Amino acid sequence: MSIRxxxxxxxxxxxxxxxxxxxxxxxxxxxxxxxxxKPYDIYGGITEGxxxxxxxxLANPNYFLMIWRTLWLxxxxxxxxxxxxxxxxxxxxxxxxxxxxxxxxxIVVPFWSSFLIRIFAWKTLLHPEGAFKQFxxxxxxxxxxxxxxxxxxxxxxxxxxTYLPFAVFPIYAAASKFNFQLLxxxxxxxxxxxxxxxxxxxxGIKKGIFTAVVMVFIPAIGAYVIPDLVGGSNSxxxxxxxxxxxxxxRNLPQASALSALLxxxxxxxxxxxxxxxSRSKQLESVARNKE
Amino acid sequence: MRKQKFCLTITTLVLVFLYxxxxxxxISSFNxxxxxxxxxxxxxxxxxRLWNEKNMWQAVTNSLIVAISATCVSTVLGTTAAFALHRxxxxxxxxxxxxxxxxxxxxxxxxGISLLLFFxxxxxHLSLFTVFIAHTTFCLTYVTMVMLxxxxxxxxxxxxxxxDLGADSWVVFRRVLLPLLAPGILAGALLAFTLSLDDFVIxxxxxxxxxxxxxxxxxxxxxxxSTPIINALSAVILIxxxxxxxxxxxxxxx
Numbered sequence: 001m002s003i004r005x006x007x008x009x010x011x012x013x014x015x016x017x018x019x020x021x022x023x024x025x026x027x028x029x030x031x032x033x034x035x036x037x038k039p040y041d042i043y044g045g046i047t048e049g050x051x052x053x054x055x056x057x058l059a060n061p062n063y064f065l066m067i068w069r070t071l072w073l074x075x076x077x078x079x080x081x082x083x084x085x086x087x088x089x090x091x092x093x094x095x096x097x098x099x100x101x102x103x104x105x106x107i108v109v110p111f112w113s114s115f116l117i118r119i120f121a122w123k124t125l126l127h128p129e130g131a132f133k134q135f136x137x138x139x140x141x142x143x144x145x146x147x148x149x150x151x152x153x154x155x156x157x158x159x160x161x162t163y164l165p166f167a168v169f170p171i172y173a174a175a176s177k178f179n180f181q182l183l184x185x186x187x188x189x190x191x192x193x194x195x196x197x198x199x200x201x202x203x204g205i206k207k208g209i210f211t212a213v214v215m216v217f218i219p220a221i222g223a224y225v226i227p228d229l230v231g232g233s234n235s236x237x238x239x240x241x242x243x244x245x246x247x248x249x250r251n252l253p254q255a256s257a258l259s260a261l262l263x264x265x266x267x268x269x270x271x272x273x274x275x276x277x278s279r280s281k282q283l284e285s286v287a288r289n290k291e
Numbered sequence: 292m293r294k295q296k297f298c299l300t301i302t303t304l305v306l307v308f309l310y311x312x313x314x315x316x317x318i319s320s321f322n323x324x325x326x327x328x329x330x331x332x333x334x335x336x337x338x339x340r341l342w343n344e345k346n347m348w349q350a351v352t353n354s355l356i357v358a359i360s361a362t363c364v365s366t367v368l369g370t371t372a373a374f375a376l377h378r379x380x381x382x383x384x385x386x387x388x389x390x391x392x393x394x395x396x397x398x399x400x401x402x403g404i405s406l407l408l409f410f411x412x413x414x415x416h417l418s419l420f421t422v423f424i425a426h427t428t429f430c431l432t433y434v435t436m437v438m439l440x441x442x443x444x445x446x447x448x449x450x451x452x453x454x455d456l457g458a459d460s461w462v463v464f465r466r467v468l469l470p471l472l473a474p475g476i477l478a479g480a481l482l483a484f485t486l487s488l489d490d491f492v493i494x495x496x497x498x499x500x501x502x503x504x505x506x507x508x509x510x511x512x513x514x515x516x517s518t519p520i521i522n523a524l525s526a527v528i529l530i531x532x533x534x535x536x537x538x539x540x541x542x543x544x545x
Contacts, residue, residue: 010379014387017372017431021390024428028405029397035408046411084305087298094298103302105540110309113532114489116509117525121312123513124319124522131315161308214396222398224492229513239400246404246496252411259404263397270396 032263035256046252054253058261063241067261070237073152074220077159081167081216082209084160089171089208090201094180104172111165119229122158123149126230150232158226163219167212174208175201210273218266238262313529320522337523344520350508353419357504358487361426366480368427369434370472376435377442394432402429403496410497417499425497426490430483437482441475481539485532 039051088107092100110118125132126148136142148154178201186196202209224239231237238258245255323332341347372391376384394402406425410417453467491506498507512521 006379010375010381010383013371013375013378014383017368017375017435018387018390020368020431021394021428024406024409024424025394025402026390028409029401031408031412032401032405084301087301088305091298091302103306105536106306107309108540109533109536110313112485112536113313114506114509114525114528116491116506116513117316117528118312120509120513120521120525121316125312125315161312164305164309218396218398222400224400225510239398242400242404243495246407252408255404256408259401263401266397266401 029263032256032259035253036260038253038256040251040253054257057254058257066236066241067238069152069235070221070239073156073159073235073237074217074223076156077163077220078167078213078217080156080160081164082171082212084164085167085171085212086202086209088168089175089205092168092172093175093178107165107168115162116225118162119158119226122154122161123230126154149230150235152231152235155223155227155231155235155237158230159220159223162226163216166215166219170208170211170215171205172208174205174211178204214270221266222262316522317526317529320519320526322519322522325519337519338527340518341520341523341527346503347505347508347524350503350505353503354488354505357419357422357426358484360423361430361487362480362483364423365427365430365434365483366476369431369479369483370438370476372431372435373438373442376439391432391435394429395436399429399490399492400496403493406493407496417497417502419498419502421497421499422494422502422504425493426487429490429493430486433486434479434483437479438472438475441472441478445472478539481535485535 035046036054037050037052039047039049039053041047092103095103124130127133128147128149133142133148136148137144142148182200182204183196186200187193191199222239223237224243227235227237227240228243231240238261242255242258242262245251245258320337321333321335322330323334323336324330372387376388376391402425406421406428407417410421415421449467449471450463453463458466489506491510494504494507495510498504503511509521509524512524
């Protein structure tokens with residue numbers, strides 16, 4: 001009786017969110033993969049039957065260039081963000097409580113403020129008549145007719161600007177649990193400061209670094225608005241192509257095929273990593289049991 | 292000591308990097324000149340024009356309708372989901388957890404396009420209703436995550452105490468759990484509300500004609516020729532955000 005009641009309770013608590021996500025998340029995601037094999041008509045509809053043409057069209061060299069660009073832009077964004085977040089996380093973990101709270105609030109506010117507005121702020125700064133451009137020309141750093149906007153550099157800059165807080169929080173969270181006496185111990189034992197940093201601190205907070213990489217890389221690889229607003233035709237990313245196929249050409253199978261590619265390039269590494277971590281956890285516990 | 296100084300310098304520089312563009316935007320919203328580069332006097336005329344912008348008010352109304360309804364539904368669904376995940380460890384909860392968690396590790400654009408394809412397949416007309424469904428879906432994940440972390444720090448012995456004293460499960464829920472978890476639920480709801488108000492990418496895919504939300508309105512202003520009205524709008528949104536963040540921080544402080 002009691003077991004049946006617990007099961008009923010569990011069922012009632014689980015079913016609302018489970019059903020919602022099953023219908024509005026799982027099924028739509030599977031549809032992406034399905035539509036990639038559907039033929040389309042020129043009116044933007046989807047016709048009966050199945051085809052491999054859309055998948056074959058992904059072999060286009062233009063696509064290859066765009067995918068390569070997406071990969072290096074998002075990897076570089078991740079690298080720069082994590083490299084900047086490490087000293088910030090360290091700083092946050094080491095300072096007095098009062099200063100830490102102020103610094104955290106200062107980092108949280110831009111993170112919460114509208115995504116579009118932050119991109120727009122950079123667009124006005126980099127604009128030919130914008131303050132930043134004027135300053136650089138005045139300081140003779142750039143030529144008056146170099147464009148700061150509509151290139152891969154602008155996309156990279158704004159992506160780092162937007163996603164940096166995603167890297168700071170997990171690294172700070174890990175660093176605040178780290179025992180900093182270990183660093184002193186390493187240096188007492190003769191390690192140089194950088195050696196202590198890379199061989200003691202970095203492995204100590206590797207979980208935080210890993211989360212930071214995931215948190216930055218995932219939105220970066222799927223970025224659409226940033227290359228759309230500050231990038232040009234030579235800095236298009238996969239997100240732009242998906243939107244273009246959807247809204248401009250109304251070719252939903254093409255959009256699906258590209259989305260499926262993006263989904264696989266995120267989900268396969270994630271699944272692999274979670275398999276590896278669970279596997280290493282198992283090995284660790286086996287090793288511990290042997291001891 | 293040198294390390295400390297190096298890290299402090301980087302932190303300061305990054306803060307300047309984070310705030311400079313925002314500050315410049317707020318300053319230029321008071322600039323009389325149409326173009327950003329030159330300062331030609333203080334004015335409030337952009338704010339006045341913004342106030343009289345009918346389309347902006349329509350977009351704000353749409354955004355609020357979606358945000359309020361999506362927040363209510365996702366808070367209820369997310370809270371029950373967190374209870375289920377926290378209390379039971381069955382195989383069903385494993386699948387449940389992956390359903391909750393996977394939207395977090397998927398780029399926004401994929402959720403947008405997948406829901407668009409889903410609505411197209413169902414022949415569902417794109418409207419504010421489809422936007423509401425999309426927003427509830429992504430808010431649900433965040434609300435559950437917030438509630439789950441609150442439940443992990445929750446002292447369940449008070450529940451046992453209440454039961455020992457003869458309270459039935461409804462009384463326990465109503466008089467013990469709900470009041471104690473209210474700040475957590477409120478924090479989750481606020482998070483859902485802000486995320487819904489700010490979302491552009493997913494909304495852009497599932498919003499049809501006449502379902503313009505505030506971010507879509509801002510986007511079209513950025514994309515297709517903008518007057519400094521958008522600077523004024525940005526400044527207003529930034530100030531509202533600042534106040535919301537302060538409220539949320541004081542709610543979540545332990």
